[in-house]
Amino acid sequence: MIKADGKVFFLNTKSTTYAFRVMETGQLEHMYYGRLINCDEPSVLKEKRAFAPGNTITYDDAHQDLTLEDVRLELSAIGKGDLREPMLEVVCADGSTSLDFVYDSYEVISGKPEFKTLPSSYDESGKVETLNVTMKDKNHGFTLILSYSVFEECDVITRSAKFINTSDESVRLTRMLSMLMDYDHPGMKITSFHGGWTREMNKSDIVLPAGKFVNASFTGTSSNRCNPLFMISEPDSCEESGDVWGFNLLYSGNHYSATEVSSFKKTRVVYGINPQNFAWDLAAGEEFEAPEAVLTYSAAGFRQMSLNMHDFVREHITRGPWKKKERPVLINSWEASYFDFTEGSLLKLAKTAKNAGAELFVMDDGWFGDRNDDHRALGDWDIVNKKKLPGGLEGLSKKVNDLGLMFGLWVEPEMINVDSELYRKHPDWAIDIPNMDHSEGRFQRLLDLCNPEVVDYMIDRMSEVFSTPGLSYIKWDMNRNFSDYYSKYLPADKQLEVSHRYVLGFYRLLKTLAERFPEILMEGCASGGNRFDLGVLCYYPQIWASDNTDAVSRLAIQDGYSYGYPQSTYTAHVSACPNHQTLRVTPLESRFAVASFGVLGYELNLNDMKSEDIAAVKAQIELYKQYRKTLQFGDFYRHRADNIYQWSIVDKDKSTSVSMLMQREIVAGDQYLKLEMAGLDPQTKYHFFGRKLEYNVKGFGDLVNTVSPIHIKQDSLVHNLVAKFVKMPGEIEDYVAYGDTLNSNGVKLVQSFVGTGFNEEVRYFPDFGARLYFVEKAE
Template sequence: MMKSERERNPPSMIHYNKSSRQFHLQTKASSYVLQILETGHLAHLYFGKKIRHRNDFENFIDQKKISYGSTTSYNRLIDGFSLQHELLEYSSYGKGDYRNPSISLLSNDGNRTFDFIYQSHQIFTGKKELDGLPSSYAYESEDVQSLELILEDKCYELRLILSYSIFHDKDVISRSVSLQNRGKQVLIIDKISSFSLDFDKPDFDLVTLDGSWIRERFSHRRALNYGMTEISSRRGVSGSDHNPFILLCDSNASEISGNAYGFALIYSGNHSSSVEVNTHDKTRIQMGINDFDFSWKLNENEIFQSPEALLVFSDKGINGISSMYHRFIRFNIVRGPWQFKERPILFNNWEATYFKFNEKKLLSLAKEAKALGMELFVLDDGWFGKREDDHSSLGDWTVNLKKLPGGLKGLGDKIKKTGLDFGIWVEPEMISIESELYKQHPEWMIQCPMREPSPARNQFILDLANPLVCEYICESMKSLFSSADISYVKWDMNRNFSDIYSHSLKPEQQKEFSHRYVLGLYGILKELTEQFPHILFESCASGGNRFDLAMFCFMPQIWTSDNTDAMERLHIQSGSSLFAPTSVMGAHVSAVPNHQVLRNTPIESRFNTAAFGLLGYELDLSKITNFEKKVIKKQIAFYKEHRKLLQFGTFYRIKAPSDRGTSLWMIVSEDQKDAILGYYQQLAQPNPPSERYLLEGLNPDMLYEVQNRTQFMDIRQFGDLINQALPVSINTEGILHSKIAENYLYELEKTEFKAFGDQLMFRGFVPKQQFYGTGLDDHCAFLGDFGSRLFILRAVED
């Protein structure tokens, strides 16, 4: 087969100018330039919009040669040279740079000053895997080139390797660091950042994803000021408080314009992301393992590998950053048979039954789910040991035969006969004190000697720093996953770390525990996902407490949040979408009043929010009305028709959610011929102003037919106003009204028109006038509180 021109001449991504000792890293749309200084330190020259390659990037470095009055010079030979005022690629403590160091070490002779100087480099095609850690990979035959910069501290025979991989077409640069002890000294690592990056400007806005349980990843934006801003986790997991993703942008940057930089860490444990602006208006960004309660003993000839971080630049605003991460996660993070496979519509029994179920109840729910068009039945918590509540049995992965007389196989076979696939919930990292496992191995539980351990959700954590525990989890899960026809596994982790102590580690190694736990988890997940490639694994950690790129390397989707309220999910899913595509976000329709916020939201809005994710239902199907059953059936049919677009299209945030106003999402097919616009309203306003919204991602030359998804409303939402539309008056509190409401599908207004893409993007989309006290008819949209619409755009012939 003839090779294409691109295969014969792949793009040059890494240039080295030998005379100027400069490296120029290029993606399709960005450049990254660094230089070896005369002292051997690495200076960062530029990261931003792609620039043409030159043999010497003159005038990129501050040329000051006269030292400041209180400056510490690096040495006596170069007058005026101070590391404090250089833009450095990686920095250590003790030689005059007083900013936050990238690495902090302690030798066994008490020395804390280290100095890493360039020795050599290598450039090669492809990308190496990281030892023991998940990382990105080159998809099929795409063009990836890597650079390794080898630095040394000769006093202590330490080798520091800065690794860069350039994903040309994805506009992504990955960075990681490894440290090798080549000397006789025992070394303690107190801090090792996955990357450090200096800018010579201070005026950035910082965007972070912050929150807590059931309000994860709300987006927050603020201007930077002097000093250091840090977001981190000390919980043992990546956490719902602060996600290991940050974004820097110009103060005038919007969703669609302006310079923006994204930084994401591929790690699931304690992490730290810091941004420091010093008083000489330089900005330093660092990201990596949190150095709080961390140290690592590095013996002779041992290597420590940091997690990988992904850096992206866009001059097309924050949505530009998101699009790069979305594509990269789909192609270069998620892997295996489910990478591009459309995900099934599932039913989960948790909010329908909690712990109170038996086989008869489960089969009844499964039959209802199948009748409505669902494809997968998921058995949640409570099926094992003596699990009647959350106080017992974690660690005992044997079936409760009182609830399920035929075991998992018996139930699974019956579920399969209804026409649904079968999935289960597990929480393998946990242990209950009331369990057979604890009786046999109390030393496997994380707990401090001589202290009463602190519970969370009435449970405790197994010591994954102990290889015996990891082996037990692997073997018990292999036996479980092989015991029935299981096609889906929800892997949960419902608490944060406390009482941190491992009985398998020496006293001087206890600060290694949190990282060793994460490495143990990765080893388990790698073994299980490789042995059961057909299983669709979904990660869960009290909802979104471990929503990070490392988990996506093993599990192609994550339960986004335990909060299933549609209006709260607008904030949660919008924030998550800063880096995560819809193809990884689990999103369910649940009952009202919602179990997390007691809000009553129309069932159509619950679906319209969940549709921008991996659709599932989590409510008691035996208790819903005929109206709801009919509507759900139509929702599922719509989702199946547009599933590929909703799961794998290009996502845009048109208008961010607010407490009172409207928000808009949009998703567009790769060929730009199909799109869906989601329109969501928080609270209805009296006499609101007219609306017009500029859409994104369309082909300006294509003609689009725009139609709303046919939606229905429970007529009880009208109250007494229903009598204005009926020929006879009925009692809205009576039986007749109730019977009509339970069975009648009141169809909402229709929208249908044609417009070219340029009109919709540059002049805008105008929704129908809303009802605000008068004139309710077919030309008026009645949304009310928490109302929403989906609009379908299809390219048609002119």
């Protein structure tokens, strides 16, 4: 709900309040963002001033008490005394750079308007309101519209800004961020997510008592180096308590956030498009939209902040037929065959996968042109490799469909190899600098999506591919970062617009195809998580979280994503061991346990697996389908993230819960372990139980000789024969308890093996061991 009178503005969600006011000089002073308050007297929220400090710039002669350097603002630019990070920077026609935006007017509208050039959040509930505040520049007459949309049920407020050149001359934007917000104290904790290829979303905390912390991307994408998601919190905030503010951005290009502590001990946050290598020229009458920023506040720690973000993404970002539809279990051909496959080998894999319970077969890279490695053929989407697929895409699709499987396909529409028919025909369509050496990435270059002709061409080519009869799924990849920013389509004075124009072209391509083929499930990918953001989630309902499928690595990766993205948005595969990225060997059940806490898939050669492992996969898929709705769309809770990770997901109606724990390394003699739980209905009685498993006797080594009547040599024929017929029983966990007991106490599990005995009251829990536990309403 928005309360506004042109002097003071209150934006209330069900649990939070955001407040600012118009100062006597016309600037917007930020007063409050925190838990819901009832404030009839705004003067208790605003700072009091009598004299400006020394060595500061006062705003004007009439306000000698006011220096903007010591005001909590809603926006700021260069030139009027505020020396902190600005939200805007421009070069005006006369060469000056000072701006002085002051309040002009406001409007409150029902609903959430769409952006003209960028994806944005949306509302179908009819409960969202939007506040537009119009600011006017006193120096040049420019207009800036600050927009605030209030998503009351999610405890989310979004912010954006639009610059309109209402002067008579041109202006160059050199920084156009989406939002600015000031806190009244230093020493806050910044939580951000960093890494690289195969190690995305590693959580990092830093307390900032002074100076500046920047979280920025310059890869041309939202980046696996540092995701746009970040949080600001009090230093002692934790999962279940403390003030936490979460931020995210609906943008798939270079992003920038800076958190800065001023000399007056205020903390400023600015957020939006990375100003590095960016400029945008606006002629008189033209406008520029900044991406939408997402803000949420939690008084109950990181857990509630995440739940707010998850609900917002599910209800107001993802859309289309797959928004709330359960996602199919897939088998992807990549790690099973890479480029070396035939129609026959693919169908053999598909048949085995179908028998194991898979629902979707995906043919990955290598199906087009002369694509036998990653050196060539990108761009040749109109040439199907008939040596591999004599019946073409349609022929393979029909045979896969006839097996009872959905058919899916890998594409990389934004890329081109120099060794391709498309490049030979249109070298001008690649992003590179004429007559200069070009830095390569994965032997490929970017197509120039700044050029509308290129976007139109790729829409046509992809429409032909997407029209393949029986096609139900597309994996959209992007395996290269930007390096030499240059568009041969644009004149020299527009080259600093390349990164943003590329993103706009990408969105037009993706939006057109998503609207033209709404029933196709599209999954995003960019060397894994190199473009995992809210912008693309407006078109893809799910994204490949990482090229790293190792279960141990995935603990930190998926834990990181969970802070801002619901589990229905990140996909996870069970793959072969030794793992193709780490060479680590982990139990099949552990791989499944971790992958089931995303959208589950398999990426391995089932035909090479032992019959008992295929039987285990079949049982896994059957179990996942039974709890799929809960796992994909329930409320996610983090419990531990150290040597042992614990996650749980609770159905929205609180009837069902699934929990996972996984141990990285065994600790000798440590027999006690408690499974923590949350989110259950306190008054409901639940049945708690674990999955009954059996274990290979070889996991106990030559301890088998302590119970065997004959001596068994390690890895001998006898040892292998015994292992085939004798299994060690897993522990039994089966209890009935009320939700308040489970929420408050959790479940104290049976003891771990500590070297002194083993039976059904002992948990076999070696390195990389994992368990799934289930809670259902008791009859």
